[in-house]
Structure formats: C-alpha cells, structure tokens
Amino acid sequence: EVQLVESGGGLVQPGGSLRLSCSASGFTFSNYAMYWVRQAPGKGLEYVSAISSNGGSTYYADSVKGRFTISRDNSKNTLYLQMSSLRAEDTAVYYCVKDSCSIGSCYYFVYWGQGTLVTVSS
Amino acid sequence: EIVLTQSPGTLSLSPGERATLSCRASQSVSSSSLAWYQQKPGQAPRLLIYGASSRATGIPDRFSGSGSGTDFTLTISRLEPEDFAVYYCQQYGSSQLTFGGGTKVEIK
Numbered sequence: 001e002v003q004l005v006e007s008g009g010g011l012v013q014p015g016g017s018l019r020l021s022c023s024a025s026g027f028t029f030s031n032y033a034m035y036w037v038r039q040a041p042g043k044g045l046e047y048v049s050a051i052s053s054n055g056g057s058t059y060y061a062d063s064v065k066g067r068f069t070i071s072r073d074n075s076k077n078t079l080y081l082q083m084s085s086l087r088a089e090d091t092a093v094y095y096c097v098k099d100s101c102s103i104g105s106c107y108y109f110v111y112w113g114q115g116t117l118v119t120v121s122s
Numbered sequence: 123e124i125v126l127t128q129s130p131g132t133l134s135l136s137p138g139e140r141a142t143l144s145c146r147a148s149q150s151v152s153s154s155s156l157a158w159y160q161q162k163p164g165q166a167p168r169l170l171i172y173g174a175s176s177r178a179t180g181i182p183d184r185f186s187g188s189g190s191g192t193d194f195t196l197t198i199s200r201l202e203p204e205d206f207a208v209y210y211c212q213q214y215g216s217s218q219l220t221f222g223g224g225t226k227v228e229i230k
Contacts, residue, residue, distance in 0.1 A: 035219075045159075045167065045210055047219040059217060062123070095166060107214030108157040110178060112166035 002026040002111045004096045009116030016086050016120070022079040022096030022113055030054070030074040033099040035109070036081050038092035038118075048094070049081065052105075064090075086120045093117050124149055124213050126222035134230040141198040143225045145211035150191045155215035158187055158196045161224075162207045170209075171196065201227070 008020040020036070036048040049070040050059040058070050069082040079096055093115040100106040125148040135141055145156065154174035159167035169178040171187035174194055184199040198205055206229050211222040 044224045045161075045212070045221040047221065050219075061218065100169075100172070106172070107155070107219060108169060108172045108212065109159075109167075110169050114166060 002098065004098060004111060004113035006094065006096045006113045006116035009094065009118045011119045011121065012086055013122050014087060014120055017082070017084040018086065018118060020081040020083070020094055020096075020116060020118070022081075024077045024079065024096075024098070027098070028102070029072075029077040031102040033105045034072060034079045035097040035099070036070060036079075037095045037097050037109075037112075038090075039095070039115070040089075040092040043092075046092070051079070053102075083118070086118075088120050091118060091120045123218045124151065124216055124220050126211050126213055126220055128209075128211060128222035128225045130225060131223075132226045132228060134228050135201055136230045137201050137203055139201050141196075141201055141205070141227055143196040143198075143209055143227075145189075145194040145196070145222050147192040147194070147213060151194075151213045152215035154190050155213060156187075156189070156194050157212045157214065158185075159210045159212065160205075160207045161210065167210065198227075203229075 003025045005023045012018050035050045051070045067085045071080045095115045096113040097109045098111040100110050127146045129144045156174045158171040161167040175187045186197045188195050208224045208226045210224050
C-alpha cells in the first residue's frame with residue numbers, strides 16, 4: 001500500500017524557515033518523480049515544486065522560486081521541501097504527491113499524503 | 123502559465139440529478155493533458171479523470187470527462203450522496219502545472 005506521510009509543519013514567523021519531510025513507503029521511491037502541492041485555508045490547490053526520480057531536475061512555481069528548495073534522499077525514501085523567507089501567503093496545507101508513472105512522468109496524481117499545515121504569522 | 127477557469131463556482135443540485143462542470147484554459151492544453159480531482163473537507167484530493175477522458179482506477183462510470191483544446195467538461199450522470207464535494211481541474215500540458223479554482227457541488 002502506498003503511503004506518503006508529511007511532517008515538519010508548524011507555526012513560523014514571517015521571514016523564517018522551515019523544512020518539510022515526506023516519508024514514502026509501499027513503492028519503489030527512486031522510480032518516481034515527486035511533487036509538493038499546497039492549499040491555503042479555504043482556497044484551491046497550487047503546484048509548488050517537483051523533482052525528478054533521481055533528483056537531477058527540479059521545478060518551482062514562480063511564487064516560491066528562489067525561496068524554496070526541493071530535494072530527495074532515495075536511500076531514505078524521503079522527500080524534502082526547504083522553505084525560507086516565508087511569507088503570510090505561504091500559509092497552507094502542504095501535500096506530498098507521487099507521480100502516477102514510473103517511466104518518465106505523467107504529471108497527474110493518484111497518491112497524496114494527508115498534508116501538513118504551515119502557518120506563517122507573527 | 124496556463125490559467126484554468128472553472129464554472130460555475132457553486133452548483134446546487136439534488137441527488138439523482140446530472141452535474142456538468144466546466145474548465146476553460148487560457149490557451150490550448152496540449153495532448154488533452156487535463157485531469158479532474160474530487161476533494162471532500164479534510165481530505166486530500168482524489169484523482170477522477172486524466173487525459174481529459176480516461177477514468178482513474180476504481181472511479182465509477184457515472185463520472186466522465188470530455189473536451190480538448192481550451193474547453194473541458196466533467197459530467198456526473200446521476201449524483202450520489204457521496205459526490206457532493208469540490209472538484210478541481212488540472213492541466214499538465216506545460217511545465218508549469220496549474221489547477222483551476224474549483225467548483226463546489228452542493229446539495230440543493
């Protein structure tokens with residue numbers, strides 16, 4: 001059974017930093033691209049970042065480019081999102097998401113984590 | 123960036139009725155690279171449709187997707203009580219993935 005479990009969310013002051021982790025199990029982690037998608041309270045879904053299966057390629061939404069860094073440790077089956085220079089508008093539930101295809105990428109998503117809440121406030 | 127506009131914002135219907143949800147893209151979505159998701163309160167989204175019209179595994183056949191280019195539609199043929207939720211479209215035809223703003227299907 002595929003499981004994606006996020007951790008690391010919490011309350012942080014504007015300008016602060018936070019690192020999210022996503023522990024993956026139930027599939028061969030190193031074969032899949034992985035993503036972070038966020039959802040502000042009461043709002044819609046927003047793509048944040050993506051990383052290829054071997055970590056060699058990364059992609060970011062313009063809203064987080066230069067502030068967030070996605071990475072992965074395939075030996076630990078773990079995905080990360082390092083967030084810095086956080087703003088109030090970064091407040092959201094952050095979902096860890098698995099690509100649906102193991103060869104190349106499909107860019108649509110069957111498996112999502114339960115999400116971790118990041119609140120940026122003084 | 124491709125902007126997806128979903129309409130209506132809210133759809134008020136009764137169980138058994140047909141729901142028609144629209145997703146319009148600001149530019150053509152290549153290769154019909156469009157997906158639909160369902161989200162209930164407190165839950166992660168659930169994939170319903172990919173490739174504009176292919177149902178994901180385990181999705182009932184009352185859900186169907188259609189469209190191409192800039193206009194896409196999700197149809198729920200007969201609403202079941204568990205179908206009342208928020209629905210999002212997502213395009214993946216460009217490197218910047220984007221989601222629509224959502225349509226809430228509520229009980230009338």
